[in-house]
Amino acid sequence: MGWNDHMDEDDGFGDFLTEVLPELDDAAAGITKLVIDKGQDVLSEKQRWVFQNHVLDIYVTKECKRCGIDIPWSEMYGAHDNGGYCGYCDHMMLKEDKL
Ligand SMILES: [Zn+2]
Structure with missing residues (x-):
């Protein structure tokens, strides 16, 4: 470890x-x-x-497809999973989906 x-x-x-x-x-x-x-x-x-x-x-994923920020390592796996977005955009898009 x-x-x-x-x-x-x-x-x-x-x-x-x-x-x-x-x-x-x-x-x-x-x-x-x-x-x-x-x-x-x-x-x-x-x-x-x-x-x-x-x-x-x-x-x-180097940068977020939506806002263009450098994706931090802590959000990198999530970005691979969600198609290339930072945690914030992923969250915002989920929210928009629900509206
Ligand atoms: Zn973003």
Whole structure:
């Protein structure tokens, strides 16, 4: 435990990876666990490639499609789930749906 022992500036990245973990295939999950545990610095070049292409490229949403803000790590998994929106917009759109 304790990804934050290794990643002091972490602002939810480890939590995000933990949320993504159950959806990954074995190879990507193994590498992601390593990142959660020890950080990206320990990855080999090949592992880094897998992590980038099979995890980050798929699950990371850079900015919200509606308001354009940088989506924080804490909302990143939600953004993947809701099609690319920050928590605020997702919430607002749900509200609009109900009106
Ligand atoms: Zn937004």
